[in-house]
Amino acid sequence: MVFLFGGNKRSDVTATNKEGLVGAMTIAWDDVYKRNVIMWKVPRNIRMNDNIVVREDEIAVFYRDGKVLAYIDRPDRYALTSQNAPILGGLIQALSGVKQQAEVFYIQKKVFDGKFGSKQPYQFRDKEFGFVNLRVFGEFRYRVNDPANFINQFVGTLNYQTSAEVEERIKEQMVVLVYDALGHLKEKGMGVTDLAANLTTIEHVVLEKSKDHFGMYGVEINKVSGLYINLPEEVQKAVDARASMQVLGVNYMQYQTGQAMRDAAQNPSGGAAGAGVGVGAGFGAGYVMMGTMAQSMQQPPPGQATPAQTPQPQGKPCIKCGANVPPGAKFCPSCGAKQEETLNCPNCKAEVSANAKFCPNCGQPVKATVKCPKCSAENQPGAKFCANCGEKLQ
Amino acid sequence: MVDIREKVEEDRGILKKIQLLIPGYAGYRRREDIRIADNLLRIQLADKLKQARQDVEGCRRVLVENYETKHLEKIGSLSAQFQKIEGDLRHAEQGYSGISPALQIKEEELNKLYEFDYSMVTLIEGIREEVNALKTVVNTQPEKIPENVSKIRQMLDNFDQTFKRRIKFITGTEV
Numbered sequence: 001m002v003f004l005f006g007g008n009k010r011s012d013v014t015a016t017n018k019e020g021l022v023g024a025m026t027i028a029w030d031d032v033y034k035r036n037v038i039m040w041k042v043p044r045n046i047r048m049n050d051n052i053v054v055r056e057d058e059i060a061v062f063y064r065d066g067k068v069l070a071y072i073d074r075p076d077r078y079a080l081t082s083q084n085a086p087i088l089g090g091l092i093q094a095l096s097g098v099k100q101q102a103e104v105f106y107i108q109k110k111v112f113d114g115k116f117g118s119k120q121p122y123q124f125r126d127k128e129f130g131f132v133n134l135r136v137f138g139e140f141r142y143r144v145n146d147p148a149n150f151i152n153q154f155v156g157t158l159n160y161q162t163s164a165e166v167e168e169r170i171k172e173q174m175v176v177l178v179y180d181a182l183g184h185l186k187e188k189g190m191g192v193t194d195l196a197a198n199l200t201t202i203e204h205v206v207l208e209k210s211k212d213h214f215g216m217y218g219v220e221i222n223k224v225s226g227l228y229i230n231l232p233e234e235v236q237k238a239v240d241a242r243a244s245m246q247v248l249g250v251n252y253m254q255y256q257t258g259q260a261m262r263d264a265a266q267n268p269s270g271g272a273a274g275a276g277v278g279v280g281a282g283f284g285a286g287y288v289m290m291g292t293m294a295q296s297m298q299q300p301p302p303g304q305a306t307p308a309q310t311p312q313p314q315g316k317p318c319i320k321c322g323a324n325v326p327p328g329a330k331f332c333p334s335c336g337a338k339q340e341e342t343l344n345c346p347n348c349k350a351e352v353s354a355n356a357k358f359c360p361n362c363g364q365p366v367k368a369t370v371k372c373p374k375c376s377a378e379n380q381p382g383a384k385f386c387a388n389c390g391e392k393l394q
Numbered sequence: 395m396v397d398i399r400e401k402v403e404e405d406r407g408i409l410k411k412i413q414l415l416i417p418g419y420a421g422y423r424r425r426e427d428i429r430i431a432d433n434l435l436r437i438q439l440a441d442k443l444k445q446a447r448q449d450v451e452g453c454r455r456v457l458v459e460n461y462e463t464k465h466l467e468k469i470g471s472l473s474a475q476f477q478k479i480e481g482d483l484r485h486a487e488q489g490y491s492g493i494s495p496a497l498q499i500k501e502e503e504l505n506k507l508y509e510f511d512y513s514m515v516t517l518i519e520g521i522r523e524e525v526n527a528l529k530t531v532v533n534t535q536p537e538k539i540p541e542n543v544s545k546i547r548q549m550l551d552n553f554d555q556t557f558k559r560r561i562k563f564i565t566g567t568e569v
Contacts, residue, residue, distance in 0.1 A: 049493060062490065067433065069490035079493035088419075148485040149478060180467075212471040215478040 022086050026077070028053035029106045038144065039107050039151070039161045046102035048085035053077050054106075059147050061105040071147050073109070080104070105151060111143045111222065112163045116171035122179045123387075126192045129238070129358070130365040131380045134192070135230040136178045138203075141223040142170060142214075150218030166219070173213055174206070178227070181205040192231060193239050199227045238358055256360070316342075319353075399431040399508060421501070428504040429488040435511050440484040442518050446525045447476035450546075453532040465539040472543050475550050482557065483514075489564065497565045506564040517553045524549060 024047055029040055042052075046062075052072075054060045059073040064082060072078060082102035083089050093099050121133035144150045154160040160169075181202050182195075190198060203224040210221040231239065250258070315326040316339070323334035331338055342351045345359035345366055352359050356366050369378035370393050377388035385392055406414075406427070413423040454469045456462075489507045491499040499507075528542040562568040 067429065067488055068485055069429075069488050071487050074496075076496065078495070081492055146478070146482065148487075149481040152481060152485050209471075212474040216474055216481060218481075 022049055023047055024049040024051065026051040026053065027104065029055075029058060034108060036163045037108070037161060038112065038163050038166055039105060039155055041161075042104040042106070045084060045099070046080050046082050046104055048080075048082055048089070050080050050082075051077050052080060052104055057108060057110045059107045059109055059144070061107065061147055061151055063101075063103045063105070065101060068148070073147075105155065107144050107147050107150065109143060111141050112167070113139060113141055114163070114167040114171060115139050116174040116178075118175045118179075122182065124182060124186065124192060125378070126186075128364065129192055129235050130369060132192050132235050133232055134182070134195075136175060136182075136227065137230065138174070138178070138227040139225050140170070140174055140221050141225070142166075142219055142221050144218055145220035146215070146218035148218065149216060153217045154219075169217075170214065170219065170221075174210075174221075174224075177206045177209050177213065178202065180209065182229075192235060193242070195229045195231075199229070202229075203227050234357060238363060242363055316351075397431075398434050399428060399505075402427045402431045402434075424501055425504055428501065428508060432488060432504070432508045432511055435508065436483055436486060439511065439514055439518055440480050442515075442522065443476060443480045443483060446518075446522045447473055447480065449522075449525045449529060450476060453528055456532050457536075462536050465536065465543070468540060468543045472546060472550075475547060479550055479554055479557075482554070486557070487561065489561070497567065499565065503564045507560060510560050510563055514553070514557060517549070517556065521546060521549050521553065 027042055027044075027050060033040070046064075052060055052062075054072050054075055054077075056075045058075075059071060060078070061068060062070045062072065062080060080102070083092055083100040084102065089099070115138070117137040118135045121135050124132045124134045126132050154166060154169075158165075158169075160166050184205070185198065185202065195202075206224050207221060210224075214221055248258075315324045315329065317323070318325050318332035318334060318337055319339060320337035321332060321334055323332055325332050325334075325339055329339065341354040343354050343366065344350070345352050345362060345364065347364040348359060348362040350359060350361035352361070352366055358364065359366050369380060370383055371378055372386035372388060372391050372393060374391040375386060375389040377386055379387055379393060383393055410423060410427075414420045450469060450473050454466060454473065457466055457469065489499045489504050491497060524542065524546045528539070528546065531538045531542050559568060
């Protein structure tokens with residue numbers, strides 16, 4: 001903070017110094033001290049004819065005896081009045097011991113930038129993916145648009161002066177507003193896969209809702225930008241896979257095959273992988289030949305009756321090599337791969353791993369949510385109590 | 395309503411009466427007294443708005459008790475708007491011009507300011523009537539809440555716009 005007297009810069013320490021015949025001085029808020037500071041109180045009791053300089057990006061608030069006399073937001077130099085004059089002020093103080101309190105607060109009108117981010121995830125219940133934990137991050141721009149409310153809410157009540165202190169109050173509320181916007185848009189049918197395409201819409205919803213939330217504090221949010229909604233990794237993968245499938249016009253199996261081939265090609269031990277493919281092919285050819293030979297060996301000589309074949313028990317295909325695995329077997333007799341428990345997708349009935357969260361065939365969630373017997377709200381699988389009403393579920 | 399300016403004049407104490415006799419100080423005393431009267435008037439107006447806001451919050455309480463959550467947010471936003479305008483009214487500037495100002499605010503302008511603020515009573519009464527209608531609707535026809543809230547918000551916006559003009563109006567600088 002700098003005081004300018006006849007062009008000489010002085011610090012706060014000189015604020016009590018008298019200048020000129022009547023002890024008045026010219027006061028200005030120097031740009032050097034404005035960085036990250038929203039409000040500055042002039043550290044001196046205003047005297048008769050003290051001049052304050054109000055610049056384009058400032059509002060000055062003049063208090064006398066605790067009352068707001070003026071919000072000065074027109075750039076100019078203003079000569080203020082108070083009873084703190086050389087003769088009159090001294091006389092009043094000498095007779096009554098009373099000294100008039102006259103204060104000036106400066107407020108910056110310029111726009112400040114702040115950031116927000118969610119500390120706790122927001123549980124978004126998506127039609128396709130079920131419960132999805134979302135985290136939001138973004139930036140906002142704000143400014144003081146109502147000095148009356150700002151100075152009485154932030155300064156008078158909390159004595160906030162820096163932008164960091166004000167932002168601390170704002171950013172928590174911003175997260176709440178984003179969550180609120182997501183909730184409303186979800187009711188309108190928006191799913192997690194639509195979030196990326198609707199970030200601008202969400203920003204506008206938040207902007208509009210912020211008026212009521214921050215207006216009473218004299219603060220206006222005039223831009224929300226860089227909004228980023230973080231999806232869980234597995235959901236993001238599913239969304240990316242689905243987007244790729246749509247672009248390529250293939251089904252899941254074709255897509256996975258293509259991915260496997262691409263991964264094999266990108267494998268640093270590419271030669272070995274190629275050799276592996278060759279080995280697999282060789283083994284496959286060997287099996288085919290062995291099967292053919294076995295069939296030919298089992299062919300009865302002409303004219304001999306064929307004995308009745310005992311039917312082989314029908315098992316499941318191995319999850320790794322596709323060979324027939326007898327029912328109940330835990331390992332594939334062909335390749336030795338451990339066989340996982342499976343269940344049927346409730347949507348397309350395809351057989352999927354018991355550990356899968358989404359069906360690899362249709363992309364729908366595999367495990368159905370648990371319905372609350374009391375309020376009928378749907379809860380995550382394994383939930384013990386209803387998230388909506390608290391009723392015990394198990 | 396009484397004219398608070400007269401009451402403030404009548405109740406001047408001995409010190410203030412002495413101040414009126416001091417040359418150069420009498421004007422200051424008279425202007426301060428009009429500002430005090432205007433301040434007292436605005437505090438009353440703000441209190442009327444506060445009562446209306448408390449009625450709105452009473453509507454919110456009724457909705458919560460009935461688990462009618464559909465319109466809670468609208469009522470909450472309305473309450474926030476009331477708080478903002480209440481703050482503007484309570485902490486409004488009192489009319490001041492320093493030494494050799496570009497625009498003078500003397501006794502005449504301060505009296506105009508008092509009269510301007512006094513005229514806001516009519517608008518506040520209209521808002522309070524509409525809030526009473528909202529109270530009825532909340533209990534009998536909750537589906538009409540958005541319509542009523544919208545009407546009150548419009549009235550508050552008008553109040554806000556009018557009130558912001560006060561200094562331009564008294565200084566005769568409104569275009």
